[in-house]
Amino acid sequence: MRRRFRRRRYARHRNPTRMRAIERAANDLVRRFRSQCPACAHPGFDVTDRVPGLPCEGCGEPTHVICSEAFTCQACDYRQERRATSPMTAEAGRCGMSSTLSPQEPHGGSS
Structure with a gap:
């Protein structure tokens, strides 16, 4: 008995997951093309690096x-840093120091 693969191959191009991925990629390309460099007005001024280090709300680390x-x-290597988040501090649960504290010790260390 022979299997028919023709129908399966034909349907791949209509895969909803694939179509969403293509749509996201196209939207990203348009967004990059529309973002112009403030120094030279060349298109493609986009995020190249994300800098960690938002301070903890409990201890400030x-x-x-x-x-x-x-x-x-x-084009011109102009670089600009912009704040990525609206809160000024990160939740205490995201702090690396909070995992080293004992359960009885309050966040922020002992005084």
Whole structure:
């Protein structure tokens, strides 16, 4: 008995997951093309680096939460950092120090 693969191959191009991925990629490409460098007006001024270090709300130590994003122009290498998040501090649960504290010790260390 022979299996028919023709129908399966034909249907791949209509896969909804694949179509969403293509749509996201196209939207990303349009967004990048529309973002112009403030220095030279060349298109493609986009995020090239994410800088961690948002301070913990409990102890003030830097966390792994993204603090700012670095935008770089592909043509003139102009670089600009912009704050990535609206809160000024990260939740205490995201702090690396909170995992080293004993359950009885309050967050922020002993005084």
